[in-house]
Amino acid sequence: MRATPRSLSLCLVLALALACKSHKEEPPSPSAAADAKAHGAGQPRIGLVLGLGGRGDESFNDSALRGLELWAAGLKYERGAYKLASPAEFQASLEPELAHREPPIIPLGIIPSVVQSRVAEDYEPNLQLMVDQKVSLIIGVGFMLENAVERVAQHNPGKPFLLIDSPLLNEKNEPYALPNVRAVTYRPEEGSFLAGALAGLVTKGGKIGFVGGMEIPLVKQYEAGFKAGVAATNPQATVISNYTGSFTNFALGKQVGQDVLAKGADVLFAAAGGDGVGAIQAVKEARDAGQEVYAIGVDSDQFHLAPKALLTTVLKRVDLTIYEAVRDQLQGRFQAGLSSQGLKEGGIALAPVRLSFPGKEEALRKVDALKARIIAGELRIPTP
The missing domain is CATH 3.40.50.2300 (Response regulator)
Known part of the structure:
Protein backbone atom coordinates (compact mmCIF):
# COMPACT_ATOMS: atom_id res chain seq x y z
CA MET A 1 0.00 0.00 0.00
CA ARG A 2 1.44 3.35 -1.01
CA ALA A 3 1.47 6.11 1.57
CA THR A 4 0.33 9.65 0.82
CA PRO A 5 2.42 12.59 2.03
CA ARG A 6 0.98 14.23 5.10
CA SER A 7 3.74 15.69 7.24
CA LEU A 8 6.72 17.95 6.99
CA SER A 9 10.27 16.68 7.10
CA LEU A 10 12.99 17.77 9.44
CA CYS A 11 16.19 18.77 7.69
CA LEU A 12 18.91 17.67 10.08
CA VAL A 13 21.80 18.20 7.74
CA LEU A 14 21.89 21.63 6.18
CA ALA A 15 23.79 20.95 2.97
CA LEU A 16 26.41 23.45 4.05
CA ALA A 17 23.81 26.15 4.66
CA LEU A 18 21.86 25.42 1.45
CA ALA A 19 18.74 24.88 3.47
CA CYS A 20 15.38 23.31 2.73
CA LYS A 21 12.95 25.79 1.17
CA SER A 22 9.56 24.16 1.64
CA HIS A 23 10.10 22.14 4.80
CA LYS A 24 10.91 22.97 8.38
CA GLU A 25 14.34 24.54 8.39
CA GLU A 26 17.10 24.66 10.97
CA PRO A 27 19.21 27.83 10.94
CA PRO A 28 22.79 27.13 9.90
CA SER A 29 25.39 27.34 12.63
CA ARG A 187 23.88 -10.59 -0.81
CA PRO A 188 24.36 -10.31 2.97
CA GLU A 189 23.96 -14.07 3.37
CA GLU A 190 27.51 -14.43 2.02
CA GLY A 191 29.11 -12.30 4.73
CA SER A 192 26.78 -13.78 7.33
CA PHE A 193 27.89 -17.25 6.30
CA LEU A 194 31.51 -16.32 7.04
CA ALA A 195 30.48 -14.78 10.37
CA GLY A 196 28.58 -17.95 11.25
CA ALA A 197 31.56 -20.09 10.28
CA LEU A 198 33.74 -18.01 12.60
CA ALA A 199 31.16 -18.21 15.40
CA GLY A 200 31.05 -21.98 15.04
CA LEU A 201 34.81 -22.13 15.51
CA VAL A 202 34.84 -19.74 18.48
CA THR A 203 31.93 -21.03 20.57
CA LYS A 204 32.78 -23.14 23.57
CA GLY A 205 29.30 -23.98 24.78
CA GLY A 206 27.83 -24.85 21.39
CA LYS A 207 25.04 -22.25 21.64
CA ILE A 208 25.11 -19.22 19.35
CA GLY A 209 22.66 -16.32 19.18
CA PHE A 210 21.10 -14.34 16.35
CA VAL A 211 19.18 -11.12 17.06
CA GLY A 212 17.28 -9.68 14.10
CA GLY A 213 15.30 -6.48 13.77
CA MET A 214 12.12 -6.58 11.70
CA GLU A 215 11.36 -10.12 10.57
CA ILE A 216 11.46 -9.35 6.86
CA PRO A 217 13.18 -11.08 3.91
CA LEU A 218 16.21 -8.77 4.01
CA VAL A 219 16.96 -9.67 7.63
CA LYS A 220 16.09 -13.33 7.11
CA GLN A 221 18.92 -13.39 4.56
CA TYR A 222 21.35 -12.63 7.38
CA GLU A 223 19.87 -15.33 9.58
CA ALA A 224 19.89 -17.98 6.83
CA GLY A 225 23.50 -17.30 5.89
CA PHE A 226 24.61 -17.20 9.52
CA LYS A 227 22.98 -20.52 10.38
CA ALA A 228 24.50 -22.14 7.30
CA GLY A 229 27.94 -20.86 8.27
CA VAL A 230 27.63 -22.22 11.80
CA ALA A 231 26.58 -25.61 10.42
CA ALA A 232 29.56 -25.63 8.05
CA THR A 233 32.14 -25.49 10.84
CA ASN A 234 30.23 -26.77 13.86
CA PRO A 235 27.25 -28.98 12.91
CA GLN A 236 26.53 -29.79 16.56
CA ALA A 237 26.05 -26.14 17.54
CA THR A 238 22.60 -24.66 18.12
CA VAL A 239 21.54 -21.22 16.89
CA ILE A 240 19.06 -19.35 19.09
CA SER A 241 17.18 -16.75 17.02
CA ASN A 242 15.03 -13.87 18.22
CA TYR A 243 13.62 -10.76 16.55
CA THR A 244 12.89 -7.36 18.08
CA GLY A 245 10.40 -6.22 15.43
CA SER A 246 12.11 -2.86 14.85
CA PHE A 247 15.40 -1.17 13.98
CA THR A 248 15.26 1.84 16.30
CA ASN A 249 14.73 0.54 19.85
CA PHE A 250 18.06 0.30 21.67
CA ALA A 251 16.48 -0.77 24.97
CA LEU A 252 14.50 -3.58 23.36
CA GLY A 253 17.57 -4.77 21.49
CA LYS A 254 19.51 -4.90 24.74
CA GLN A 255 16.69 -6.81 26.44
CA VAL A 256 16.49 -9.37 23.63
CA GLY A 257 20.28 -9.70 23.62
CA GLN A 258 20.27 -10.37 27.36
CA ASP A 259 17.58 -13.00 26.87
CA VAL A 260 19.61 -14.81 24.20
CA LEU A 261 22.69 -14.73 26.42
CA ALA A 262 20.64 -16.05 29.34
CA LYS A 263 19.73 -19.05 27.18
CA GLY A 264 23.40 -19.96 26.96
CA ALA A 265 24.65 -18.28 23.78
CA ASP A 266 28.32 -17.31 23.97
CA VAL A 267 28.50 -15.70 20.50
CA LEU A 268 25.76 -13.30 19.38
CA PHE A 269 25.24 -11.87 15.89
CA ALA A 270 23.08 -8.73 15.92
CA ALA A 271 21.54 -7.70 12.58
CA ALA A 272 19.03 -5.17 13.83
CA GLY A 273 20.16 -1.58 13.26
CA GLY A 274 19.80 0.49 16.42
CA ASP A 275 18.29 -2.50 18.22
CA GLY A 276 21.45 -4.40 17.35
CA VAL A 277 23.54 -1.75 19.08
CA GLY A 278 21.52 -2.54 22.20
CA ALA A 279 22.18 -6.27 21.77
CA ILE A 280 25.91 -5.58 21.44
CA GLN A 281 25.72 -3.52 24.63
CA ALA A 282 24.26 -6.57 26.39
CA VAL A 283 27.25 -8.62 25.25
CA LYS A 284 29.67 -5.88 26.31
CA GLU A 285 28.18 -5.74 29.81
CA ALA A 286 28.25 -9.52 30.12
CA ARG A 287 31.88 -9.53 29.01
CA ASP A 288 32.75 -6.78 31.49
CA ALA A 289 31.11 -8.91 34.19
CA GLY A 290 33.47 -11.78 33.42
CA GLN A 291 31.50 -13.92 30.95
CA GLU A 292 33.43 -15.21 27.95
CA VAL A 293 30.98 -14.03 25.32
CA TYR A 294 31.43 -12.40 21.92
CA ALA A 295 29.38 -10.20 19.60
CA ILE A 296 29.27 -9.84 15.83
CA GLY A 297 28.07 -6.54 14.37
CA VAL A 298 26.43 -5.52 11.11
CA ASP A 299 26.69 -2.99 8.26
CA SER A 300 29.29 -0.55 9.70
CA ASP A 301 32.39 -1.71 11.58
CA GLN A 302 31.10 -1.71 15.18
CA PHE A 303 34.30 -2.71 16.96
CA HIS A 304 34.40 0.56 18.91
CA LEU A 305 31.09 -0.33 20.57
CA ALA A 306 32.59 -3.33 22.39
CA PRO A 307 36.38 -3.50 21.82
CA LYS A 308 36.79 -6.36 24.30
CA ALA A 309 33.95 -8.45 22.89
CA LEU A 310 33.29 -7.73 19.20
CA LEU A 311 34.73 -10.44 16.95
CA THR A 312 33.92 -8.88 13.59
CA THR A 313 31.19 -7.12 11.64
CA VAL A 314 29.30 -8.26 8.54
CA LEU A 315 29.83 -5.15 6.44
CA LYS A 316 27.25 -4.01 3.93
CA ARG A 317 29.30 -1.44 2.06
CA VAL A 318 26.59 1.11 1.46
CA ASP A 319 29.34 3.71 1.89
CA LEU A 320 31.27 2.34 -1.09
CA THR A 321 28.10 1.99 -3.20
CA ILE A 322 27.23 5.64 -2.63
CA TYR A 323 30.77 6.89 -3.15
CA GLU A 324 31.13 5.06 -6.45
CA ALA A 325 27.72 6.25 -7.68
CA VAL A 326 28.66 9.86 -6.90
CA ARG A 327 31.99 9.43 -8.69
CA ASP A 328 30.21 7.90 -11.70
CA GLN A 329 27.77 10.80 -11.83
CA LEU A 330 30.52 13.42 -11.66
CA GLN A 331 32.48 11.64 -14.39
CA GLY A 332 29.46 11.24 -16.67
CA ARG A 333 29.43 7.45 -16.28
CA PHE A 334 26.32 6.99 -14.14
CA GLN A 335 24.14 4.20 -15.50
CA ALA A 336 20.71 3.04 -14.40
CA GLY A 337 19.80 -0.58 -13.81
CA LEU A 338 19.90 -3.18 -11.05
CA SER A 339 23.09 -4.57 -9.57
CA SER A 340 23.68 -7.17 -6.86
CA GLN A 341 26.68 -6.79 -4.56
CA GLY A 342 28.35 -9.60 -2.62
CA LEU A 343 31.81 -10.77 -1.59
CA LYS A 344 33.04 -10.93 -5.18
CA GLU A 345 32.01 -7.36 -5.98
CA GLY A 346 33.24 -5.98 -2.64
CA GLY A 347 29.77 -4.89 -1.51
CA ILE A 348 29.80 -7.40 1.36
CA ALA A 349 32.80 -8.10 3.59
CA LEU A 350 33.92 -9.03 7.08
CA ALA A 351 35.60 -6.38 9.18
CA PRO A 352 39.06 -7.25 10.54
CA VAL A 353 39.08 -9.74 13.42
CA ARG A 354 41.01 -7.78 16.04
CA LEU A 355 40.41 -9.87 19.16
CA SER A 356 42.66 -12.73 20.19
CA PHE A 357 41.18 -16.13 21.02
CA PRO A 358 42.51 -19.70 21.11
CA GLY A 359 43.01 -21.11 17.62
CA LYS A 360 42.54 -17.75 15.92
CA GLU A 361 45.03 -18.29 13.07
CA GLU A 362 43.56 -21.64 12.09
CA ALA A 363 40.01 -20.30 12.36
CA LEU A 364 40.80 -17.37 10.05
CA ARG A 365 42.42 -19.70 7.54
CA LYS A 366 39.24 -21.78 7.42
CA VAL A 367 37.08 -18.68 7.01
CA ASP A 368 39.33 -17.33 4.25
CA ALA A 369 39.12 -20.68 2.43
CA LEU A 370 35.31 -20.53 2.58
CA LYS A 371 35.38 -16.95 1.31
CA ALA A 372 37.50 -18.00 -1.68
CA ARG A 373 35.03 -20.77 -2.52
CA ILE A 374 32.09 -18.37 -2.40
CA ILE A 375 33.85 -15.85 -4.65
CA ALA A 376 34.78 -18.63 -7.09
CA GLY A 377 31.15 -19.74 -7.28
CA GLU A 378 31.91 -23.14 -5.76
CA LEU A 379 29.81 -22.53 -2.65
CA ARG A 380 26.30 -21.08 -2.80
CA ILE A 381 24.73 -19.79 0.37
CA PRO A 382 21.05 -20.57 1.07
CA THR A 383 18.53 -17.75 1.25
CA PRO A 384 15.02 -17.80 2.73
Missing part, protein backbone atom coordinates in the same frame (compact mmCIF):
# COMPACT_ATOMS: atom_id res chain seq x y z
CA PRO A 30 28.20 29.87 12.16
CA SER A 31 30.72 27.12 11.42
CA ALA A 32 28.41 25.50 8.86
CA ALA A 33 27.91 28.85 7.16
CA ALA A 34 31.64 29.46 7.13
CA ASP A 35 32.29 26.04 5.63
CA ALA A 36 29.70 26.72 2.95
CA LYS A 37 31.30 30.01 2.05
CA ALA A 38 34.78 28.51 1.95
CA HIS A 39 34.04 25.24 0.19
CA GLY A 40 30.63 25.40 -1.45
CA ALA A 41 30.96 27.82 -4.34
CA GLY A 42 30.35 26.15 -7.65
CA GLN A 43 30.55 22.61 -6.32
CA PRO A 44 27.97 19.98 -7.32
CA ARG A 45 25.45 18.99 -4.66
CA ILE A 46 24.39 15.42 -3.99
CA GLY A 47 21.08 14.79 -2.22
CA LEU A 48 20.48 11.94 0.20
CA VAL A 49 17.21 11.03 1.92
CA LEU A 50 17.46 8.88 5.04
CA GLY A 51 14.75 6.50 6.16
CA LEU A 52 13.55 6.07 9.73
CA GLY A 53 16.27 5.77 12.34
CA GLY A 54 18.63 8.09 10.56
CA ARG A 55 21.93 9.51 11.66
CA GLY A 56 23.69 7.94 14.61
CA ASP A 57 22.51 4.34 14.20
CA GLU A 58 26.16 3.12 14.12
CA SER A 59 25.08 0.83 11.30
CA PHE A 60 23.25 1.11 7.96
CA ASN A 61 22.46 4.83 7.88
CA ASP A 62 25.83 5.87 9.21
CA SER A 63 27.46 3.81 6.47
CA ALA A 64 25.48 5.79 3.88
CA LEU A 65 26.48 9.08 5.47
CA ARG A 66 30.13 8.04 5.58
CA GLY A 67 30.11 7.37 1.86
CA LEU A 68 28.57 10.74 1.03
CA GLU A 69 29.87 13.13 3.68
CA LEU A 70 33.28 11.82 4.68
CA TRP A 71 34.43 10.05 1.52
CA ALA A 72 32.80 12.04 -1.28
CA ALA A 73 32.84 15.46 0.43
CA GLY A 74 35.78 15.12 2.85
CA LEU A 75 33.62 16.46 5.67
CA LYS A 76 32.61 15.35 9.14
CA TYR A 77 29.36 16.29 10.84
CA GLU A 78 29.70 17.43 14.45
CA ARG A 79 27.13 19.17 16.67
CA GLY A 80 24.95 20.32 13.78
CA ALA A 81 27.75 21.57 11.53
CA TYR A 82 30.12 20.32 8.88
CA LYS A 83 33.86 20.57 9.38
CA LEU A 84 36.71 19.47 7.18
CA ALA A 85 37.91 15.98 8.08
CA SER A 86 41.64 15.68 8.66
CA PRO A 87 43.70 13.31 6.48
CA ALA A 88 44.11 11.06 9.52
CA GLU A 89 40.36 10.92 10.12
CA PHE A 90 39.76 10.15 6.46
CA GLN A 91 42.31 7.34 6.41
CA ALA A 92 41.03 5.88 9.67
CA SER A 93 37.61 5.40 8.06
CA LEU A 94 39.03 3.13 5.35
CA GLU A 95 39.45 -0.55 6.08
CA PRO A 96 42.68 -2.16 4.81
CA GLU A 97 40.94 -3.49 1.69
CA LEU A 98 39.63 -0.04 0.82
CA ALA A 99 42.76 1.93 1.72
CA HIS A 100 44.56 0.43 -1.30
CA ARG A 101 41.61 0.26 -3.66
CA GLU A 102 42.10 1.35 -7.28
CA PRO A 103 41.04 3.90 -8.24
CA PRO A 104 41.64 5.31 -4.76
CA ILE A 105 38.90 6.66 -2.52
CA ILE A 106 39.55 10.40 -2.33
CA PRO A 107 37.25 13.39 -1.71
CA LEU A 108 35.32 14.37 -4.84
CA GLY A 109 34.59 18.01 -4.08
CA ILE A 110 30.82 17.75 -3.63
CA ILE A 111 28.38 19.35 -1.20
CA PRO A 112 26.16 16.87 0.67
CA SER A 113 22.48 17.71 1.12
CA VAL A 114 20.96 15.26 3.61
CA VAL A 115 17.35 15.09 4.76
CA GLN A 116 16.07 12.97 7.62
CA SER A 117 12.61 11.40 7.32
CA ARG A 118 10.61 11.34 10.53
CA VAL A 119 7.72 9.20 9.24
CA ALA A 120 7.18 7.14 6.09
CA GLU A 121 4.95 9.85 4.61
CA ASP A 122 8.03 12.10 4.47
CA TYR A 123 9.85 9.98 1.88
CA GLU A 124 8.22 11.28 -1.28
CA PRO A 125 8.22 15.00 -0.41
CA ASN A 126 11.81 14.72 0.80
CA LEU A 127 12.90 13.19 -2.50
CA GLN A 128 10.99 15.85 -4.43
CA LEU A 129 12.72 18.46 -2.28
CA MET A 130 16.05 17.21 -3.60
CA VAL A 131 14.72 17.56 -7.16
CA ASP A 132 13.62 21.12 -6.42
CA GLN A 133 17.06 21.92 -5.01
CA LYS A 134 18.53 20.79 -8.35
CA VAL A 135 21.05 18.37 -6.86
CA SER A 136 23.13 16.32 -9.29
CA LEU A 137 22.12 12.91 -7.91
CA ILE A 138 19.36 11.87 -5.50
CA ILE A 139 19.95 8.92 -3.17
CA GLY A 140 17.21 7.04 -1.31
CA VAL A 141 18.65 5.01 1.56
CA GLY A 142 16.84 1.79 2.43
CA PHE A 143 14.19 -0.57 1.07
CA MET A 144 11.42 1.46 2.70
CA LEU A 145 11.99 4.24 0.15
CA GLU A 146 11.39 2.02 -2.89
CA ASN A 147 7.84 3.22 -3.62
CA ALA A 148 8.76 6.87 -3.12
CA VAL A 149 11.87 6.67 -5.33
CA GLU A 150 9.80 4.97 -8.04
CA ARG A 151 7.13 7.68 -8.05
CA VAL A 152 9.47 10.68 -7.89
CA ALA A 153 11.79 9.20 -10.52
CA GLN A 154 8.84 8.63 -12.87
CA HIS A 155 7.74 12.25 -12.43
CA ASN A 156 11.30 13.53 -13.00
CA PRO A 157 12.73 11.41 -15.83
CA GLY A 158 15.66 13.75 -16.40
CA LYS A 159 17.01 13.40 -12.86
CA PRO A 160 19.25 10.45 -11.82
CA PHE A 161 18.40 8.45 -8.69
CA LEU A 162 20.22 5.83 -6.62
CA LEU A 163 18.09 3.41 -4.58
CA ILE A 164 19.96 1.53 -1.87
CA ASP A 165 19.05 -1.99 -0.71
CA SER A 166 16.03 -2.64 -2.90
CA PRO A 167 15.09 -3.16 -6.54
CA LEU A 168 12.21 -1.31 -8.10
CA LEU A 169 9.19 -3.61 -7.94
CA ASN A 170 6.16 -3.69 -10.24
CA GLU A 171 2.60 -4.55 -9.24
CA LYS A 172 3.47 -8.25 -9.37
CA ASN A 173 6.35 -7.64 -6.94
CA GLU A 174 8.85 -8.34 -9.72
CA PRO A 175 12.03 -6.29 -10.24
CA TYR A 176 11.96 -3.89 -13.15
CA ALA A 177 14.02 -0.94 -14.39
CA LEU A 178 13.53 2.77 -14.91
CA PRO A 179 15.96 4.58 -17.20
CA ASN A 180 17.00 7.08 -14.50
CA VAL A 181 17.30 4.80 -11.44
CA ARG A 182 20.28 2.73 -10.34
CA ALA A 183 19.05 0.20 -7.78
CA VAL A 184 21.60 -1.72 -5.72
CA THR A 185 20.90 -4.81 -3.67
CA TYR A 186 23.27 -6.95 -1.63
